[in-house]
Amino acid sequence: MSIPVATSLDELMNDLPKVGGKKSDLVYAALKKAILFRLCPPDSQLLETELAGRFGCSQGTIREALLRLDDDGLVRRSGYRGTRVTETSPEEAVEMVRIRLSIERGVARKIATADISQHRDTLDDLIRQMADAHKKGDLYRGSELDRSFHCALANAAGMELLSPLLLRCALHIHRFTLGSVEVPRYFFQEAGVDAEHRALLQQLTCGDPDRAEAAISAHLAHVLSRWTPSLYEAVGPDVFSTLRK
Amino acid sequence: MSIPVATSLDELMNDLPKVGGKKSDLVYAALKKAILFRLCPPDSQLLETELAGRFGCSQGTIREALLRLDDDGLVRRSGYRGTRVTETSPEEAVEMVRIRLSIERGVARKIATADISQHRDTLDDLIRQMADAHKKGDLYRGSELDRSFHCALANAAGMELLSPLLLRCALHIHRFTLGSVEVPRYFFQEAGVDAEHRALLQQLTCGDPDRAEAAISAHLAHVLSRWTPSLYEAVGPDVFSTLRK
DNA sequence: AACATTATCATTATCGATATTGATACTAGA
DNA sequence: TCTAGTATCAATATCGATAATGATAATGTT
Numbered sequence: 001m002s003i004p005v006a007t008s009l010d011e012l013m014n015d016l017p018k019v020g021g022k023k024s025d026l027v028y029a030a031l032k033k034a035i036l037f038r039l040c041p042p043d044s045q046l047l048e049t050e051l052a053g054r055f056g057c058s059q060g061t062i063r064e065a066l067l068r069l070d071d072d073g074l075v076r077r078s079g080y081r082g083t084r085v086t087e088t089s090p091e092e093a094v095e096m097v098r099i100r101l102s103i104e105r106g107v108a109r110k111i112a113t114a115d116i117s118q119h120r121d122t123l124d125d126l127i128r129q130m131a132d133a134h135k136k137g138d139l140y141r142g143s144e145l146d147r148s149f150h151c152a153l154a155n156a157a158g159m160e161l162l163s164p165l166l167l168r169c170a171l172h173i174h175r176f177t178l179g180s181v182e183v184p185r186y187f188f189q190e191a192g193v194d195a196e197h198r199a200l201l202q203q204l205t206c207g208d209p210d211r212a213e214a215a216i217s218a219h220l221a222h223v224l225s226r227w228t229p230s231l232y233e234a235v236g237p238d239v240f241s242t243l244r245k
Numbered sequence: 246m247s248i249p250v251a252t253s254l255d256e257l258m259n260d261l262p263k264v265g266g267k268k269s270d271l272v273y274a275a276l277k278k279a280i281l282f283r284l285c286p287p288d289s290q291l292l293e294t295e296l297a298g299r300f301g302c303s304q305g306t307i308r309e310a311l312l313r314l315d316d317d318g319l320v321r322r323s324g325y326r327g328t329r330v331t332e333t334s335p336e337e338a339v340e341m342v343r344i345r346l347s348i349e350r351g352v353a354r355k356i357a358t359a360d361i362s363q364h365r366d367t368l369d370d371l372i373r374q375m376a377d378a379h380k381k382g383d384l385y386r387g388s389e390l391d392r393s394f395h396c397a398l399a400n401a402a403g404m405e406l407l408s409p410l411l412l413r414c415a416l417h418i419h420r421f422t423l424g425s426v427e428v429p430r431y432f433f434q435e436a437g438v439d440a441e442h443r444a445l446l447q448q449l450t451c452g453d454p455d456r457a458e459a460a461i462s463a464h465l466a467h468v469l470s471r472w473t474p475s476l477y478e479a480v481g482p483d484v485f486s487t488l489r490k
Numbered sequence: 491a492a493c494a495t496t497a498t499c500a501t502t503a504t505c506g507a508t509a510t511t512g513a514t515a516c517t518a519g520a
Numbered sequence: 521t522c523t524a525g526t527a528t529c530a531a532t533a534t535c536g537a538t539a540a541t542g543a544t545a546a547t548g549t550t
Binding site: 060063064067068071073091092095096098099102103106158159160161162164165168169172 | 305308309312313316318336337340341343344347348351403404405406407409410413414417
Binding site: 022023024057058059060061064079080081 | 502503504505506510511512513
């Protein structure tokens, strides 16, 4: 009765990090992907025991994964009563965009005057991986890398505590984006989301906080308007402007 | 070798929700309190097995609590290598205040024009509990209620997804505040933090987004400047101004 | 002495079984 | 028929034991 996770979940596990690391990480990653792609639609139930069987591991391992999904806000666990996938709404997505923007503006300003030489390699590598994901048309991996990249920016700015907040915002935005049908997928492979990020990184490190802030704002506006025009409109284009001060 | 949690932790558990609910919640609450009060100072190690012994429960139960603390950013768990309390810094606190402000401004604007009659009781009750905590001089419970109150505001504004972000910001701010010695504790009992919140709630529901935003900004500025003047100064008083537009 | 290899240790990760819980269906008595 | 109480059920929550991991100390080899 529970689970539309059915068919594709098993298949999903295949293109996930085969081995190494913790088993609960695998389960977590698989379920997250399944939820973002709506293989587990909102309000569907996730059974610890059933999943344990499906993933070939113990209930406790599933439990740990579900606990993390709960913190991400992707599922809600209640008492002894079960775990269900949370609902989404355009309004929430709009809020997430707003918060994300305000977080990233702060990050950008700080990055502008910071020494990020230590993080350069990480950032460059992430961009490279992005390029790779794009070539292969791997939408999901692209979104993961995007989140990682922006978190890496926060870390480079010395604002590690913000990463989790940023991650969460981006996750929910991506959940909305991936779940919407309006994404013209060819965009993804066509242009260079990696080039876009490379250019962004360059502008961020120009030394001028104002320019950096403008750059990140423009970047977010650009990407959003391209991927989910309706969300971009709902947020309101003027929100991305940096004139007001 | 590990743990300065020693003496007071056991005692700590006493004034926590005696029964009901989950055991892991108890452990979670106790550890959180211990960390905020620096009974477990930054970088101290938390052993699953030892804590299991101390709390009289199984390792898995402790594990669950630690997992949640990890998501809160209060501890960091690494591989098979253990769990340690995270470090803090004034800079992070400053960032948290900034983000919190920007989140709460959005909440305030939305509350101004929303119908919050459904949430009125919850909010009023929280304020009542605050008054109670103050009377008893229970600093920690006061901070918990403050977090709950502001989250309840977000919920009342229909921005449930923001609650966790707000909670996290507030948590780290409170961690800084409680850990600092500059808090003139008598302030807490003296004035009415509850009166302050009651007044805030009234201004928020006046119907005018601009006034609401100004009210929440002033509230945060007031409380912060009173509790942790140094943090208030570090953030910069002008950040709380709502003139810029 | 320098290096690779193995043994040991502290600690988390996972498992399988059992206890709790909250909801619901079922009963017996007024 | 209504209702208090009870049995049942579907879930999670907890437990105790064992396996896996990463770091480090010990060992042997050149």
